[in-house]
Amino acid sequence: MIQLIRGFKDILPGEAGLWQHVEGTAARLFATFGYGEIRVPIMEKTELFARSIGEETDIVEKEMYTFADRGGDTLTLRPEATASIVRAYIQHKMYAGDPVHKLYTIGPMFRRERPQKGRYRQFYQIDAEVFGIAGPYIDAQMIHMLHLLFQHLAVTDVHTHLNSLGCPACRPRFREALLAMLDGVTDQLCPDCRRRKDRNPLRVLDCKVPACREAVADAPAIVDYLCADCQAHFATVTRALDQLQVPYTLDKRLVRGLDYYTRTTFELQTGVLGAQSAVAGGGRYDGLVEALGGPATPAIGFAVGFDRLVEILSRQHTMAARPPALYIAALGDAAKEQAFRWAAELLEAGIQVEMEHGDKSLKAQMKRADRLGAGHVLIVGEAELAAGVLVLRDMQTKAQRELPVAGVTAALGALLQSARNSGDDGNIS
Ligand SMILES: [Zn+2]
Ligand SMILES: [Zn+2]
Structure with missing residues (x-):
């Protein structure tokens, strides 16, 4: 690799x-x-x-x-x-x-x-x-x-x-004073400093080699010049x-x-x-x-x-990723197709939505929603679609409520937008 x-x-x-x-x-x-x-x-x-x-x-x-x-x-x-x-x-x-x-x-x-x-x-x-x-x-x-x-x-x-x-x-006056001082300690300087000293004596002052630091401890200060x-x-x-x-x-x-x-x-x-x-x-x-x-x-x-x-x-600090506002747990192909369209609508409205793309049981999907930290889960199964009523679960309070299929994205949009405005926005903590 x-x-x-x-x-x-x-x-x-x-x-x-x-x-x-x-x-x-x-x-x-x-x-x-x-x-x-x-x-x-x-x-x-x-x-x-x-x-x-x-x-x-x-x-x-x-x-x-x-x-x-x-x-x-x-x-x-x-x-x-x-x-x-x-x-x-x-x-x-x-x-x-x-x-x-x-x-x-x-x-x-x-x-x-x-x-x-x-x-x-x-x-x-x-x-x-x-x-x-x-x-x-x-x-x-x-x-x-x-x-x-x-x-x-x-x-x-x-x-x-x-x-x-x-x-x-x-600076030339300082340079001369520094050079005079460095001439006295040349043999204590590192090879780089010895080589550069005459062309560029100031560089020696900022060399990190301990021997050089010690050698220039009593160097003149430029502010005096x-x-x-x-x-x-x-x-x-x-x-x-x-x-x-x-x-x-x-x-x-x-x-x-x-x-x-x-x-x-x-x-x-x-x-x-x-x-x-x-x-x-x-x-x-x-x-x-x-x-x-x-x-x-x-x-x-x-x-x-x-x-x-x-x-x-x-x-x-830790930087928490912003968890999705909604996870759509869809069961079956018809439900998934419907869920996909609703998710797209909510995403267009700026609401962070996740859904399951594979074929997972409701239990597995609830587990994933939990791991993602989703605020709510919308359960969409064939039975719910047939009845025209969906189940929305608040993952924090565990409270469930029913939402009619008709106008569901508008209802979700209003609900999740207000939940998001009052909630944590994934900020630094
Ligand atoms: Zn000046
Ligand atoms: Zn050095």
Whole structure:
């Protein structure tokens, strides 16, 4: 039997309800904040990711699914969404007229990482980007919106880590100080860091190898090197978060190694899954739109790890499938033909109906209705049809009532619609 690819997974109907719940919650919240949905392809020219994510990152060096297509182009399954959204922003000249655009997208990303529990090579992200706003309040508002997303999903153990990366004016000074410090500990660094250190010393700060973490424990903090403008920007962001009572920790290790990443950078962490782990991350990238060939445009964005969010939610909630309002137990061919037509009528009216398609005894059909959690069962046998009176059983109270065949769907429609309106709608619990 052919199995799915290692590192990939199926999302089965029982779990898909949670995914829909998260998607719906994010879409409603983001719409309130003025974000519109954008859907970009899952594949782009490799060059786009190489240029935007950076040649010297783990993602580009080791993790991308890259292949030559039959026309000779080199294509890559997107490892993240920002690059594609920036490309779309530039390609469709979305900056013309009003440069301010707030966009979000939800979908699969692909990275060939070492498979481990809870990590998939096709993983999902909720991604939001804002273009055209340089001021600091949008940074705080984005972090606020992220916190609200977790609040709306009832994930409470979430904490923001925050840092500023400065700008091209002030970062070189920090880079020099960092490089001087790293030169003293070179022999303690992992091979990757030793190789990258001179071209991209900031990357060492965010290396996960324990020896590297220890070696940079006393590294200088970038916030001590900010220029006056970057300082003022960061002060406003933190003050705004204080006012909104969004908790955060200043974290000097939180860096991104590429020049177009600027100023505010953040990561949301949670301890729900055991050790602290990141569930969302983002920051400003004021230089990226220009680096990819667009006009100089400030921008900021974040990505939420959808898989991990669902994993957290699945520990806290179950998502019950909505049970059918009615199960029609039909006995005999004539009854089944009649039941089929009634079921179709009720389904057209939006009422969830199930019926037996095989030849089962009444007892077996009642058992199935029970297992499905059906609200009511309509019993349709040859005798009932001949008498012109059907039996409707309320599965909760076990009460039975008789319904005349004439006008039965209208009667059922009214009855089941009102039962459904007052009942549980298959919501998260
Ligand atoms: Zn600066
Ligand atoms: Zn390292």
